[in-house]
Amino acid sequence: MSCPYLGECKSPKEFATGPIYRRRYCSQTPQSCARFQLAQYWPLEEIPLWMRPTMMAHAELLLRNRERGVVEIPAQMPARIPLSTV
Numbered sequence: 001m002s003c004p005y006l007g008e009c010k011s012p013k014e015f016a017t018g019p020i021y022r023r024r025y026c027s028q029t030p031q032s033c034a035r036f037q038l039a040q041y042w043p044l045e046e047i048p049l050w051m052r053p054t055m056m057a058h059a060e061l062l063l064r065n066r067e068r069g070v071v072e073i074p075a076q077m078p079a080r081i082p083l084s085t086v
């Protein structure tokens with residue numbers, strides 16, 4: 001199954017890593033892509049480019065924070081994403 005976001009997502013268009021992402025995620029297993037998981041809850045244009053398909057741990061933290069009401073995705077890649085205690 002190809003990813004439904006393939007046409008609008010920026011990661012598969014990146015110069016060096018884009019072809020790798022397309023092969024590994026976009027054209028085969030989008031469900032295992034961090035950006036795909038976040039796109040189930042945020043508009044794709046709100047998911048910054050620093051969020052790579054490989055960053056599932058970051059995505060899981062953002063999703064857990066979202067369940068606690070923290071819906072903002074940092075514009076810059078943080079050293080770590082603190083788990084919300086709200």
Ligand code: SF4
Pocket residue numbers: 003004005006007009010011012021022025026027029030033034035036039053
């Ligand atoms: S990088 Fe992820 S969200 Fe973007 S098109 Fe590929 S599989 Fe879909």
